[in-house]
Amino acid sequence: MMFFYLKEDVMEIKITLQESSYSIFTGRNILKDIASFYNFSSHKVLIVTDSNIPSEYYSLIKEKINVVDTLILSPGEDSKSFNSYLKIQEKLLEHNFSRKDIVIALGGGVIGDLVGFASSTYKRGLTFINIPTSTLSMIDSSIGGKTAINFNGIKNVIGTFYQPSLVLIDFDLLKSLPQRHFNNGLIEALKAGYIYDPSILDLFSQDINSNLEEIIIKSIIVKKHFVEEDEKEQNIRKILNYGHTFGHGFESLGGFNDSLYHGEAVGLGMLVVSKDKEKLISYLNKLDIKYDFEISSQELIKIILNDKKVDGKYIDLILVDNIGESYIKKTSIEDLVSILEGGLEYVRRFRK
Structure with a gap:
């Protein structure tokens, strides 16, 4: 059974589920083509990332689609918290996001899990796109719809299942990753x-x-x-x-x-x-x-x-x-x- 295809050095892997299916696109230097992988027209976009992510990544996205704001959080597990969750909700409300508008998680597993959870609960769910920047998030956490935050020292104890609408994996984004994270x-x-x-x-x-x-x-x-x-x-x-x-x-x-x-x-x-x-x-x-x-x-x-x-x-x-x-x-x-x-x-x- 075929589950992906290769075209112009871009591979598509389709995740087929009963209620919500989506595509994972992989390749090199494909972030610049983000507008060709999803219909962003007429939608507001919020990027959520962390301070370890090079600004050139989200600047490139801003050149291609209608990004109304960028929320930059502190890196690490401490950001996988209610406080960060509320910061995202405040941004969405500030810009009057509808359920059809889009949040992009640009980062590793912490950002993906956090943004997925925030997306699943804002107005009972709005569009969520995952752009992983670490080996961990590319291999595992960006796929499958598990979202969560940590609470009272317990990992992933509060969360939902909420599938992204798109996962975009650009291998070139790994170039900034420290060896230990790699x-x-x-x-x-x-x-x-x-x-x-x-x-x-x-x-x-x-x-x-x-x-x-x-x-x-x-x-x-x-x-x-x-x-x-x-x-x-x-x-x-x-x-x-x-x-x-x-x-x-x-x-x-x-x-x-x-x-x-x-x-x-x-x-x-x-x-x-x-x-x-x-x-x-x-x-x-x-x-x-x-x-x-x-x-x-x-x-x-x-x-x-x-x-x-x-x-x-x-x-x-x-x-x-x-x-x-x-x-x-x-x-x-x-x-x-x-x-x-x-x-x-x-x-x-x-x-x-």
Whole structure:
């Protein structure tokens, strides 16, 4: 079955859902052609971005379409908050946006999740376009419609499912990305290889930079598979949470800041549940993960018990017995503690 086409160095990957389908366009130097990918005529546009994003990116968009304002937030997880959410709502009201007007998320996973959530709740939903600028957001968070903010130290605890109308992935936007952020997103590609497509791991075994576009596209196609099968994460889409149960716990212990990024935390979470830990360590070493804070198993379990994946005394844990073959296992809290204790000695190898 064909699910994308290549035309003039632009690839279109279609996400086909029951209620709202959309296209992901990928290519190099395609941001300048933004007006050709969507009908912006007669619509007001708000760009939401952060101060780490080069101004040339949003200046280029302003040259092409009717941008009425640009909201520039502070970078990092601290902006994935109610305060930032309210800033977006205030801008939309200030410019009297209708549901047909458009908000563009120009940034990484934090900006995409935040703007998606704000878009889903303003007048019960207005048009939302995602232009990811990081490997993490290109590979994972810009696709599939999960939106959220953090609250009371709990990651993604308030959110919605709300699909974008368009995702535009310009690989050239990665040129400004610091190496650590670059590596951080590639861990989500590793996850995609482990749960579904082992050929991604083959590309990791070679030169990552030379294979970058193929790694990203293959990872998008993995996510497409699970999202189309289970848009609202009732069943099989939960497999995309491989590494996230413990990963969110590590991220929370790190304070949701520069001490441990999301992808890095997911990599450590994968390590806890991985069958062949040494093999996974060899991949993670290529991505230079380090952390420098105390990991208490008791504190970690306490955080996990607040996870939205917990149902009573059980949690849906994603496991991979053979690379490319993943499944969901209902796991008791007692077994979860045992798995954690067995994995922490490997995780601690990555402490500075």
